[in-house]
Amino acid sequence: xxxxxxxxxxxxxxxxxxxxxxxxxxxxxxxxxxxxxxxxxxxxxxxxxxxxxxxxxxxxxxxxxxxxxxxxxxxxxxxxxxxxxxxxxxxxxxxxxxxxxxxxxxxxxxxxxxxxxxxxxxxxxxxxxxxxxxxxxxxxxxxxxxxxxxxxxxxxxxxxxxxxxxxxxxxxxxxxxxxxxxxxxxxxxxxxxxxxxxxxxxxxxxxxxxxxxxxxxxxxxxxxxxxxxxxxxxxxxxxxxxxxxxxxxxxxxxxxxxxxxxxxxxxxxxxxxxxxxxxxxxxxxxxxxxxxxxxxxxxxxxxxxxxxxxxxxxxxxxxxxxxxxxxxxxxxxxxxxxxxxxxxxxxxxxxxxxxxxxxxxxx
Amino acid sequence: xxxxxxxxxxxxxxxxxxxxxxxxxxxxxxxxxxxxxxxxxxxxxxxxxxxxxxxxxxxxxxxxxxxxxxxxxxxxxxxxxxxxxxxxxxxxxxxxxxxxxxxxxxxxxxxxxxxxxxxxxxxxxxxxxxxxxxxxxxxxxxxxxxxxxxxxxxxxxxxxxxxxxxxxxxxxxxxxxxxxxxxxxxxxxxxxxxxxxxxxxxxxxxxxxxxxxxxxxxxxxxxxxxxxxxxxxxxxxxxxxxxxxxxxxxxxxxxxxxxxxxxxxxxxxxxxxxxxxxxxxxxxxxxxxxxxxxxxxxxxxxxxxxxxxxxxxxxxxxxxxxxxxxxxxxxxxxxxxxxxxxxxxxxxxxxxxxxxxxxxxxx
Ligand SMILES: CC(C)[C@H](C(=O)O)[C@@H](O)C(=O)O
Ligand SMILES: CC(C)[C@H](C(=O)O)[C@@H](O)C(=O)O
Numbered sequence: 001x002x003x004x005x006x007x008x009x010x011x012x013x014x015x016x017x018x019x020x021x022x023x024x025x026x027x028x029x030x031x032x033x034x035x036x037x038x039x040x041x042x043x044x045x046x047x048x049x050x051x052x053x054x055x056x057x058x059x060x061x062x063x064x065x066x067x068x069x070x071x072x073x074x075x076x077x078x079x080x081x082x083x084x085x086x087x088x089x090x091x092x093x094x095x096x097x098x099x100x101x102x103x104x105x106x107x108x109x110x111x112x113x114x115x116x117x118x119x120x121x122x123x124x125x126x127x128x129x130x131x132x133x134x135x136x137x138x139x140x141x142x143x144x145x146x147x148x149x150x151x152x153x154x155x156x157x158x159x160x161x162x163x164x165x166x167x168x169x170x171x172x173x174x175x176x177x178x179x180x181x182x183x184x185x186x187x188x189x190x191x192x193x194x195x196x197x198x199x200x201x202x203x204x205x206x207x208x209x210x211x212x213x214x215x216x217x218x219x220x221x222x223x224x225x226x227x228x229x230x231x232x233x234x235x236x237x238x239x240x241x242x243x244x245x246x247x248x249x250x251x252x253x254x255x256x257x258x259x260x261x262x263x264x265x266x267x268x269x270x271x272x273x274x275x276x277x278x279x280x281x282x283x284x285x286x287x288x289x290x291x292x293x294x295x296x297x298x299x300x301x302x303x304x305x306x307x308x309x310x311x312x313x314x315x316x317x318x319x320x321x322x323x324x325x326x327x328x329x330x331x332x333x334x335x336x337x338x339x340x341x342x343x344x345x346x347x348x349x350x351x352x353x354x355x356x357x358x359x360x361x362x363x
Numbered sequence: 364x365x366x367x368x369x370x371x372x373x374x375x376x377x378x379x380x381x382x383x384x385x386x387x388x389x390x391x392x393x394x395x396x397x398x399x400x401x402x403x404x405x406x407x408x409x410x411x412x413x414x415x416x417x418x419x420x421x422x423x424x425x426x427x428x429x430x431x432x433x434x435x436x437x438x439x440x441x442x443x444x445x446x447x448x449x450x451x452x453x454x455x456x457x458x459x460x461x462x463x464x465x466x467x468x469x470x471x472x473x474x475x476x477x478x479x480x481x482x483x484x485x486x487x488x489x490x491x492x493x494x495x496x497x498x499x500x501x502x503x504x505x506x507x508x509x510x511x512x513x514x515x516x517x518x519x520x521x522x523x524x525x526x527x528x529x530x531x532x533x534x535x536x537x538x539x540x541x542x543x544x545x546x547x548x549x550x551x552x553x554x555x556x557x558x559x560x561x562x563x564x565x566x567x568x569x570x571x572x573x574x575x576x577x578x579x580x581x582x583x584x585x586x587x588x589x590x591x592x593x594x595x596x597x598x599x600x601x602x603x604x605x606x607x608x609x610x611x612x613x614x615x616x617x618x619x620x621x622x623x624x625x626x627x628x629x630x631x632x633x634x635x636x637x638x639x640x641x642x643x644x645x646x647x648x649x650x651x652x653x654x655x656x657x658x659x660x661x662x663x664x665x666x667x668x669x670x671x672x673x674x675x676x677x678x679x680x681x682x683x684x685x686x687x688x689x690x691x692x693x694x695x696x697x698x699x700x701x702x703x704x705x706x707x708x709x710x711x712x713x714x715x716x717x718x719x720x721x722x723x724x725x726x
Contacts, residue, residue, distance in 0.1 A: 022532045074555070120488045120595050140561060141504075141525060148560050152528070158561030160525040162504060166518040190609070193451045194439070197505060197511050198521030223617040225650075231594065231619040232483050248555070249612055252587040256594040286586075 004315060006037040007067035009044040009060070011090060012080075013288025014298035021300035021356030022071065022307050025324070026222075028360055033320060035311075043090035043362075044096070045075030055092030065094055069314040071307060074288035096187055097137050100246065101267035101280045104175040105247065106309070107350075109234070109254035112263060114332035115341060119259030120296060121231075128256055131237045133177040133254055134184065136249025138270055140167045140198075142244045162198050168204040175269070176241035177213040184238035188219045190226040190246055202243065217338040223250065226244070230254055245359070255285045255360075262299035262340040263328075265306035267313050280314045282306040291307025291341075296351040299338040301328055304350040304359060327362035333360070365638075367678060368402040372407040372423070375443075375452060376546035376651025377661035377715075378436025384663035384719030385434065387668050388687070391723055392674075398681060403430075408438030408452035408461070408651075418455030427459055430675040431636075433644040434670060435459070437651035459499050463642045465631035466531070467538040468610065470501040470648060471670070472597070472617035474624060477695040478704060482622030484594075489620055495546065495601045497539040497616055498610025500513055502630055503561075504616045505607045507683075525561050527606065532568040540576040547601035551582045553589040553609055565606065573673070586613065593617055618648045625662035625703040628669035629675050643677045645669040655702075659714040662701040664668035664691055667722060690725035697721070 002297030004024065010019040023039070030036040043062045049055050055075070064070050075089040085091075096102070111119065111129035119126045144161030152192075173189070180187040189206040192200035202222055210218040221229065223246040227238060230250065234257055244248060255264050264286070270279030292298055305328060312321035332341075335359045339349035350358070373382040386402070393399040403421045412418050418438070427433050440451040450452075459465070474482065474492040482489045507524030514520075537553070541548040544691060545587065551567040554562030566583055573581040576654060584592065586609040597620055605613060618627050627649070633642030647665030655690065668691060675684035695704075700723045702712035713721070 085560065085563055089558060093533055094558070101564075121484050125483045144522075149372040149564050156529045156561075157526060158564030159507075160523065160559045160561050162521075162523040165515070192608070194451060195457070196521075196523045196609075197448065198523050199520030201512050201519060224611045227590070227612045227616040228619040228624075231616055245555070245608075246612075248558075248587045249590045249609075251614065253590040253594055256591040261591075310642060345536045 003036045003038045004037045005066070005067040006310070006330045007063055008039060008041045009072045010041065010047070011044045011073040011075045011256060011288065011291040012046040012077045012291045013074055015036070015075070015288055017294070017296065017298050017352050018284070018300040018303040019073045021352060022204055022303050024356055024360060025288055025307060028363055029320065032363070033359065034104065035315075035320060037318065037361050044072060044092045046077050046080045047260050048092055049080065049083070053087070055087055055089050056095050057227050061095065061099060064283070065098060068275070068277055069310045070096070071283055071310065072283040073303060074284065074286065077115055077290040077293070086119055094142065096281060098143060100281065101270045102140055102279060102281055103138045103248060104172050104269045105135040105254070106179070106267040106269065107133040107135060107251040109251070109258050110260065110264070111258040112329065112332055114259075115260050115289065118341060118343060119227035125233065126259065129234055129258055131234060131254060132179055132239045132296070133251040134179060134180065134239060134241045136168065136172040136243050138165055140244035144157045162245070163322060164195065165204060166196050166201065169202050170209055173209040173241060176239055177209060179217045180239040182212065184221050185215055186217045186239050187301055188221055188237055190223045190240060190242040190250065192223050193220070196223055203363060205242065211264045219266060221303060221320050226250060227253060230257065251285070262338065263301045265302055266322070267306070267309040269313060276315050280310065281309045284340065296353065297339045297349070299340050300352050300355055323363070327359050330362040331355070331358045366399045366401045368435045369402045369673070370426055371402060371404045372433060372464065373404065373410070373436040374407045374438045374651065375409040375440050376437055376653045376656040378438070378651055379664040380659065380661050380715050381647070382434070382436045382655070383441065384715060385666050387719055387723060388667055388670060391608055391726055392683065395726075396682060397677075400636040407435060407455045409443045411450055412446070412452065413448055413454055416450070418450055419458050420421060424458065425513040426697040427463060427644075431638070431640055432520060432673045433459065434673065435644055435646040436650060436666060437647065437649065439651045440656070447498040457505065459644060460631060464633045465497060465642060465644055466501045467535050468498040468543070468634045469630040469632065470498060470614040470618070471625065471627065472496060472614070472621050473627070475623050475692065475695055478621075478623050478626070481704060481706065482620060484622070487605070488558065488596065489521065489622065492595060492597055492621055494549055494617060495542055495602045496610060496614040497535065497602060497604045498614055499531065499535040499606045502527055503607035525559065525608070527565060529564065529568050530567050532570055536569045539602055540564040540572060540579055543579045543602040544549055544576065548578055549573060549580045549601035551584055551585045551589070551603050553584050553603060553605040553613065554608050555586050556583070557563040567679050568681045569604065571686055590616060593620065593626060614648070626668065628665050628672050630669070630672040632676060640677050643673065645673045659716065660702045661713070661715050662703050663715050663718055668689065686726070690722050693725040694718070694721045
């Protein structure tokens with residue numbers, strides 16, 4: 001039997017640097033734990049645009065469809081800011097999400113003990129925080145039609161469409177309830193049902209799906225109140241489910257609360273493939289950080305933990321995932337810090353590859 | 364010459380209680396400062412629904428159009444949660460905003476020195492914070508057509524439309540630049556131009572309007588990054604301009620950062636009327652807080668400061684507005700605290716009307 005396949009798309013900015021460390025970790029699991037992968041690499045985002053004039057080539061798209069899991073670094077950068085909307089680096093990522101139909105984006109917002117002081121929030125508000133945001137990722141205003149900039153009278157109008165079908169809501173709700181069952185059995189759904197009909201339908205469908213999960217305590221919150229409550233007392237939440245656009249803002253907010261932005265991974269999951277594995281793409285929550293790219297300053301941990309999520313959700317290796325997560329915690333407890341994990345203390349940060357070394361050491 | 368007219372719409376929940384204190388303040392300005400208003404009261408939200416079967420009657424709408432300024436308490440409550448979308452309390456407020464064409468919603472997020480400890484954020488992150496969010500209030504996904512829940516194939520689809528014309532963007536951008544000129548001359552515009560064409564147009568128009576304000580330092584940020592940056596280091600901002608939906612979330616987030624939610628007012632301004640005053644509605648940022656309604660626990664300060672904004676923006680009484688704001692600061696410095704302004708300290712809170720007394724005393 002052949003090894004499971006991993007397609008690696010390092011992308012732009014700090015993507016290639018952090019991914020280089022992940023490859024060392026992947027190799028370690030092959031050498032030491034008998035978990036070998038067929039790893040291949042390809043281009044996405046600005047890097048793909050530079051090579052092919054498009055932020056994701058059809059060939060790369062096809063390889064992603066065939067892979068057992070895709071690992072992505074980050075896309076975008078100021079160099080591409082003036083590109084036409086249709087070929088911006090982000091479109092490559094959005095095409096992957098859409099065509100692989102990765103409807104459930106899992107974004108854990110976890111506060112690492114060793115980093116609790118680093119949050120802009122008070123320590124008692126965030127210490128021990130561990131919530132999971134499930135963001136719908138293939139629909140809503142990101143993909144709804146009609147869209148575009150049209151002429152109307154003597155001026156232009158910018159249009160996007162928020163659009164959710166019952167089945168789109170149902171499947172992401174089901175993913176969220178399943179996750180809640182494995183966690184604290186509390187799910188909060190967020191929308192703007194007081195203002196948007198799409199939110200009314202969202203609330204109704206989530207409530208209906210909830211009948212299949214009587215053990216899960218379901219609540220609903222308007223997304224603006226959600227932003228407030230996440231800021232005020234985030235520990236009130238266990239799992240949160242929300243749409244594509246609200247999820248974009250709320251998951252970034254939640255990530256920032258933890259003070260551990262350079263630490264947070266994400267998984268984007270679709271329907272099961274023929275081999276039973278879900279279509280899946282894993283990526284750090286942080287962006288391409290062009291300001292520090294190429295300087296060996298980036299923190300590779302979010303990307304390393306994204307691989308841990310791959311072990312758990314794609315390859316059913318929860319034990320090995322926990323091993324990797326444990327190693328990261330050890331490294332932090334030992335005081336290893338890349339630049340983003342240091343305040344004004346004036347301590348010298350370690351480099352991207354030194355952080356990789358430390359994780360390998362801890363493994 | 365007749366006195367300027369003030370239409371008061373206390374609304375639901377704690378609205379009537381906090382508004383009762385504002386009326387005492389208004390009377391004080393009439394008696395002591397020669398600033399008399401013709402005050403009348405009417406219903407909005409659930410209260411209007413209970414009386415008329417609609418959350419805003421046509422008569423009330425007409426009176427609001429004629430008033431020199433409208434002061435609103437809050438709308439909504441669990442009693443109305445099961446009402447049909449079209450008659451929910453919120454629709455009354457949205458009708459006022461839309462028909463009065465109140466396109467610029469000014470939401471100051473200010474951290475009161477005496478309350479800096481009360482934020483969930485670290486004191487140095489929020490102490491002295493003073494930013495102004497300008498939210499577009501009459502367009503975008505709140506009002507765009509088509510909207511609704513339709514049948515498609517064998518399921519339902521929830522649809523809303525994000526829609527912005529150049530002129531809608533231009534007028535709110537202009538308001539934001541004007542405010543920035545009177546403040547720190549820094550404006551940050553937030554959208555999702557990397558994902559939404561309406562955001563592309565937004566960015567382009569804001570940039571163009573900026574050419575008329577060369578003294579203002581203009582920047583652009585994606586709204587998700589905006590949520591992060593507001594959480595990380597809010598003092599980097601002076602004025603923020605954003606659309607209706609992003610503004611809803613981001614202004615609530617900003618309000619919560621300050622730890623002073625019960626303290627924050629807002630102004631919603633439209634075009635100048637024949638008498639030169641802008642169409643205007645003033646309301647606290649907090650909601651109707653049904654859990655504490657009718658118990659004399661609510662903090663009336665946000666509503667009192669909304670009247671201060673009315674003095675400044677509708678009646679050109681910046682000096683009197685500052686007098687009222689100063690009185691509020693004095694009251695806080697003296698240690699007067701309603702329940703929402705007390706932590707676990709176990710001190711006894713004062714009541715809504717005692718807070719009103721204290722402000723009158725300080726005046
Ligand atoms: C890069 C961008 C298209 C993307 C999004 O808006 O979804 C990012 O912000 C994210 O959250 O993954
Ligand atoms: C009550 C509701 C309709 C309203 C909104 O969504 O605009 C509120 O959240 C606000 O921000 O004023």
